[in-house]
Amino acid sequence: MVSENPFGQFRRECEEALAKAIKKTLPEIKAPTITLNKTPNIEFGQLASSICFDLAKKLNQKPIVVAEHLVKAIDKSSFNLIEKVVFAGAGYINFHVDFTKFSALTLESIKKLKYDYGFVKTANPQxxxxxxxxxxxxxxxxxxxxxxxxxxxxxxxxxxxxxxxxxxxxxxxxVGRQSSVVAYGYQKLGRPKPTEKADHFVGKIYTVTSCLVEINRLKRAREVAVAVRSAEELVKTNKEIDEWMSIAAELKEKFPVLFEVLMAKIGEDENPEEEINRLNRAYEDGEPNAKQLIREVSDLCLEGFKETMARVEVSYDSWDxxxxxxxxxxxxxxxxxxxxxxxxxxxxxxxxxxxxxxxxxxxxxxxxxxxxxxxxxxxxxxxxxxxxxxxxxxxxxxxxxxxxxxxxxxxxxxxxxxxxxxxxxxxxxxxxxxxxxxxxxxxxxxxxLPGYKMSSRRGHYITFDEVLDEAVLRAYEEVSKRSPQLSEEEKRSIANFVGIGAVRYALVDVDSSKPVVFTWERVLNFETNSAPYVQYTHARACSILRKAAREPEKPAYDLLAERLERELILNLAGFPDMFIEATEYLKPNNIADYANALADKFNTFYNALPVIKADSQELSDARLVLTQAIQIVMHNALNLIGIVAPEKM
RNA sequence: GGGCCCGUAGCCUAGUACGGAUUAAGGUGUCGGCCUUCGGAGCCGGAGAUCGUGGGUUCAAAUCCCACCGGGCCCGCCA
Known part of the structure; x- marks a missing residue:
């Protein structure tokens, strides 16, 4: 038997069983919506209903009494996955899954569906x-x-x-004015060929040009202020000029040649700002020279972006x-x-x-x-x-x-x-x-960034390229340290997907509504709760499967009775539900969290319980199937957030 | 001034949409262990939390409502 959503199937069975029992014992009550919750502890079963607290009020009875009645009325024989139903606490109804059947269903389904497991298709594709x-x-x-x-x-x-x-x-x-600024500077330089990665090249031109143009504008504004004798305006303008002069000094030091050339060329124009506005207007009007110029410099920059995005395996279907x-x-x-x-x-x-x-x-x-x-x-x-x-x-x-x-x-x-x-x-x-x-x-x-505010006008920013370079470099050092036996080529390839995976993970992991403070420590984390950790765990699972070097022939799923094993099976069975939720509520960070939690549990599992050398062949086979399933699901989860699941690292 | 977002151990984060169980879950850092078989990017254990504050609703509140406090962002003939 195969299920694309084993836990969902169990949930549906429980809901139906409960609904039937309510209908049978309490026909006078109109069918309430049944929602089941995950239990806080595996001892309370796998799903629980707190509906008796509501029913109790309507019936004027104690919740636990209602729960007892309902539990007695539940006929579990017509269901497949329900082992037992008990009333507990102040009035909960707890559903326990039949692990022998459930483990078999879950593990067989994963084995069968493999790299499609979990990706439940919507009924309403758009x-x-x-x-x-x-x-x-x-x-x-x-x-x-x-x-x-x-x-x-x-x-x-x-x-x-x-x-x-x-x-x-x-x-x-x-179409914005900023595009005209960079195009203006680029034109003044005689439309040079990039001498480095194109977007970085364009970025320098933009920063220096925009600074020089701004100073020029402010100086003219100051003349006006003097002419109309506006002291207030003069003070304000002077302050702004001071600020921009300090930026200019910084830029001049960083890019002396570019700065000098642009200053000389821009100085040729009486009113650079007017030139830029003219260019902007010409561009909106579709004037051919303006079109040619702005498209050229924009394309240059976009080429750089494409390179960066290719590194992280992000691509686009349409450039609008x-x-x-x-x-x-x-x-x-x-x-x-x-x-x-x-x-x-x-x-x-x-x-x-x-x-x-x-x-x-x-x-x-x-x-x-x-x-x-x-x-x-x-x-x-x-x-x-x-x-x-x-x-x-x-x-x-x-x-x-x-x-x-x-x-x-x-x-x-x-x-x-x-x-x-x-x-x-x-x-x-x-x-x-x-x-x-x-x-x-x-x-x-x-x-x-902790400390200072990023400002593209000032050229104060850490580029994504820098972060990726640094992450790959750090990953290379780690691989060399941990796996010195690997070839240079292998090390480089591993360093690449580990470093890039780490960055992707770090930026997806946090709920999108929360602010993120960038620290190198966060992005270059290679320990627990990081892509490298999950990747490593995946590689370990692969390693065990390699070492076993056999297909499990007679897995006895009923022997998977350890709490850890059952929790792992529940995690695996819940992957489809998690995926559906992450998709419907647009929460990609859930995927990262899930992958991390699964890795955690698997690490504990194989440290505590032998897979290959288990007590019996049947148990070993069952644990091998479990390990396979974990490997597959971890792979699927990483895939969803664009992170490589390696066999070795 | 108005609006939106965030506020959970020293630090980082999950849980908040849909309120549920005596003990609020991880990580990091800290303290102490583990060459025990499948790769130590690991595992086990200890200490560490007024869930921003104060009210309210409820059998039940980190979660819902109100007020307030702290931080960020927005309120352009910028994008």
Missing amino acids: KIIVEHTSVNPLHPIHIGQARNPMLGDALARILEYRGHQVSRHYYVDD WESDFVWSTQVSEVMQKLKTSPFVFTEKGVLEFDAEKVAQIFKLKSKLGLSETHEIPTLTLMRADGTTLYTTRDVAYTLWKFGQAQKVINVIGMEQSLAQLQLKLALYALGYGEFADNFVHFAYNLVT
Whole structure:
């Protein structure tokens, strides 16, 4: 017999048994919803119901008395996996699984389904777009931004395994002013070929250019302040200039040649800021030279991103350029439609979107989890000069996404929650309520560095590449120390998947709503609760199976009676439920936790109980099957979060 | 000022959506053990927690409600 969800099957049996008993003994009570809880202790069985506390109130009896009646009325003979049902505590009903049958069912199912085990398919498969990463092509991806692709990719993976048709999208935000800044600097340098990894190369140009342009702008602002004799303005501007001058000094020291050249070239322009604005406008208008230039420098940077993402095995199905939506009619069409809706008004010559009014008229506040008294701020849709703003363009982009998917999940930092809410409300305003309902902002909390704030403008950041390099280097040292007998090639390959796995794990492991403080210690952790730990445990399981060098022929599952063995079987049987939950509630960190807990338990198991040299051949066979099952499930779990499950390390 | 998120041993984290069992679960660090058979990236044991604070709801609260405190983020004709 094979079950794709052994624990789920047991749960269903218990629910049915209990429902029948209630119907039989208490026909006057209308069928309550039955939810079963995991027990705190294996001695209380595997599932428990506390329904008697509710029933007791209605019946005006003691919970334990009700429990006793119900237990007596339960006919377990018509069920397969229920060994016994007992009443306990103040009024619990505890269900005990028949371990002989359950172990056989679980282990045989895993053996049969193998690398498909656990991935229960949804009854409602959908086309889903997961947009993630979407780092602006201005500078290398830094560690604060790297949490995004790690979460996004894990989400895409689990949804895919769930049976959805997932498409991973990268939104290239090339329309902002910042893109024009870097393009301007790049142009001034004569469009040089990168002398290093392209995104790092572009990043330096961006940082230095933006600093020089800012200083130039502030100096002109100071002249104005002097001319109009505004002391207040003068003090403020001077302060800003001082700040930027210190950044400039830092940059000059770090990149002396680049700094000198850019300073000379930018100095040729009377008003660099005006040049940049002109470039920006030309780009939005689709002027060919501007297009050529900005696309060229953006592409350069994206090439660097692709290299980085290839290292961590993250890829994308679609690269969506924001500019394409501006150049086509899509953005202007959305604007037109919004303009004619009752939710857009003009104020001081600019178009404003009244998100609050939408929420009120469509009565969305409680649905969106907002308090009735909270007033949602308006959103500016268009500048006075007729150019559009980021969120406006995002509305067009989102509609385009819904043209090819039923559900859209945006992996975007929680600092953009308001903008994402306004975007959702714009969809309602446009009459696309169904889209809005299937529009998910997967918000995650920030990664911060202890000590200082990351600032891409200042060039103060730890790049994701650096973190990966360091992790692989550290892993190499570890492998060399622990397994000196391995060949150089093996060591390098192991160091790579261990180091990268460690980083992926560290960024996925924490609940996405919680902030993460980046420390090297966290990411380079190779001990318990890390990818290397789970990987190592997986390799040990493989090692035992290798050493046994035989297929278990007569496993006697009833001999797996040790508490540890039973707990392991329960863990394995619960993998499908865990997977379903992680997928439905978008909690990739659950997978990491599960893998770690399974590794923990397995480590304890094989340290305490001999597998190959067990007392009897039948027991040894049973433990071998158990070990196989653990190896398979650990492999499947690691796979879900994009981590290699090695046979040796 | 308004809104959102976070607050669990020295440090890091699970549990919170859906309230349940005398003892709130791991890790790290700390103290003490383990070449015992399958790889010590490991295993076993000890100490270590007013679950931010105060109220409330409930037979039952880390979990739900209210108020407050601490930290972060957002409230741009930036993205």
